[in-house]
Amino acid sequence: MQDNIINELYQVIGKENVLTDKEDLICYSYDATSYSHLPEVVVVPSSAEEISLVLKVANKHRMPVVARGGGTNLCGASVPIKGGIVLAMHRLNKIIEIDGDNLVATVEAGVNTEKFQQAVEAKGLFYPPDPQSAKMSTMGGNVAQNAGGPRGFKYGVTRDFVLGMKVVLADGTILDIGGKTIKNVTGYDLTKFFTGSEGTLGVIIAITFRLLPLPEAKKTMLAVFGDLMDGARTISSIVKNKIIPVTLEMMDQETMGLIEKSKPVGLPTDAAAAILIEVDGSEHEVERQMKKIEKVARAEGATDVVVARTEEEAAKLWEGRKAAFGCMALSAVTPITEDATVPRSKLPEMVKFIKDVAKKYSLSIPVLGHTGDGNLHPIICTDENNLEEMERVEKAIDEIFKETLRLGGTLSGEHGIGLAKQKYMELEVGQDGLNLMRQLKKAVDPNNILNPGKIFLQETEQINEKA
């Protein structure tokens, strides 16, 4: 990077908040995928005003800018693939307000997800979205990626809870959009437009979320199956029976085995599959739903249905589920998490397809996922250094995506497109859909400085190469 740009950054944000040492740059070069690329400079702002000034410098010099929260992204969205500036958002870490009277909260983008969830629950309130990265990820990252998680089945995803936000546009304009009201139809819905745009349209500074009252009671149960297909059918059957639990998380035998190897929580590793089910509501409602669910599960062939007796027992099971990705990372050099999502009724078909593909290409593909939403996370356990195997992996992913789309599904239920799924975009949204997205991006960020190279390429861009 030219010295004059660095000097301009020193002026607008202070030398102490501009990092250029290689050790620092490395820390901001990767995310939870295997993509990585060094930024030229890391800037550590503490306010919208500072970010506005940084963006003005960047826009003038056509420097790429990537805002980075916890770096837990699963599609390469937070990797500065074109170099430039990384905005490290961790100093914007204030919970501005938790407003119980209006059931809303406002936080800065760098607030940790789990801390926010806990702060809200301490007031008897509830923020349902729960990406499994909650311990590390930030609320700004959640919004930029429209994070989901297990509770999406009953409560929806991040998008469904965003009411307003403060963003900084590429030219440095600071904009307050949406607000604190539940209903708002004043012009285009800019808050939903920025949500899930992966940092390509603006830098998210603060967000106002809708909250719910904390449910009075909840219980976790584990339905165990001797046949993976029985488990998959149970999910579809629960939906058909119009029961809406909070979660319907299926794990296959391979997944449970890998979890138990690194983080034993008592999952039935001799079973073909298990579904982790949480229900919430009033005490009475919880009991009633559990009975209904047990009945459906047993009718579909569950060999056992175990209810966690205490909160600790339930928490332990969930810790196992949350650790799944980490456990796979321990057993495979390169765990590639996919995010194929199909209409709920197609779940058994899709699970079978993935297992067949694994066999066909001799790959280890444990399957888990937020199966109530039809949202599957097959994790391809591979080694990027094994080039022959990687060829098979590519073919397997290709087949999985094509089948997902054939079944009326989507490439990505909740992880995003980033770098990882770009080449499949056109298959789903078509050339016309891509063109429309490109036009929107160009209208908002004409110099293409905001997280360039992500989701899709502008006409002038080159294919992203790996660093």
Place this chain on the structure above:
Amino acid sequence: MQDNIINELYQVIGKENVLTDKEDLICYSYDATSYSHLPEVVVVPSSAEEISLVLKVANKHRMPVVARGGGTNLCGASVPIKGGIVLAMHRLNKIIEIDGDNLVATVEAGVNTEKFQQAVEAKGLFYPPDPQSAKMSTMGGNVAQNAGGPRGFKYGVTRDFVLGMKVVLADGTILDIGGKTIKNVTGYDLTKFFTGSEGTLGVIIAITFRLLPLPEAKKTMLAVFGDLMDGARTISSIVKNKIIPVTLEMMDQETMGLIEKSKPVGLPTDAAAAILIEVDGSEHEVERQMKKIEKVARAEGATDVVVARTEEEAAKLWEGRKAAFGCMALSAVTPITEDATVPRSKLPEMVKFIKDVAKKYSLSIPVLGHTGDGNLHPIICTDENNLEEMERVEKAIDEIFKETLRLGGTLSGEHGIGLAKQKYMELEVGQDGLNLMRQLKKAVDPNNILNPGKIFLQETEQINEKA
């Protein structure tokens, strides 16, 4: 309109589907506001392909195009203020699929709202948004305006149920966006972007909606108050107590009086206010919530809490509520419905302000609304021919909007901006927000043919004059 354009329309859609007689044009010149303007031609398409061809003709000749559903709009959004072509959508009236296994349904844009609700409920499913225009309005109109209604308090608005749609862009491109899955983060969220855009970004052809299981039980109760402020405080208090009924509809004495005059349903016209409350869920849950609500209401000063004993009794009360706008239209030449929406806790303050403004300007302003959402519908009962009174009306509306924004609210909770609220847009979203919306519109519809003159004006446009 030039003959050559009419001839081109004949060619693409058939002479029998192109109306130019003045009697026909008049039928498509108005909506539920007092705005009106004759189109130059009305086209009656039956498919996306036909609409695509019509838009190609329109785009070539820079002709304005306004898609029109039931014409029940409350902000002038469906009035062809610049003439041009009205697309009458009533032939696109097919319910394509109600898919209980996936809890989704797909309908054409011209499907009637109430018919859709009934078809869904006949299958034990539930589409919660319920604009009070349901008997007349269309699902495409609901989506274009992001319609709300009383049940928004518990269930959200139209936007929260749209999963996918087929739209035709200004240049005739037919685009399928979103899909049937609950989770989808493949690129920008175009479905939410088009929802609520008032026909300015594309013509909505078909929509896929998320559904819920139909709740097992529901009950309606009416809490009666001797003081309007006690009613307003009860709403805030229910929210503070973390109770989430389906509806919290407040009506003041004037509103109840006008309803009872034209459509007697048994509302307590001697009371200062009443709140129509619906709760749903399991039988047990319904009983429990009702008890809690009654307790809160009585603590805040309710003089009576009456529960509808039968479904018929409940339906009758709701018929009264739904007829409110019609009843006001019978008693005033020009009923102007406002849509000011404030954070829930500010409700008592806002209600008092509106009543004070009514007194200050000697106006009749009955107040009702989806008060659980902070969504108030003060209805200014006036006569547009009385120019002196209209001046006071303008001043009153100005004061109401400014106070709404001062309290952290929004100009429009659910009716939209259209023509009626354009001049207040900048007050809420600022010059920068307006610029961003203008850029987005320009990117999608560069010739500004889709419902031009609505929400905001492009730089080159003139202020809309009334026909």
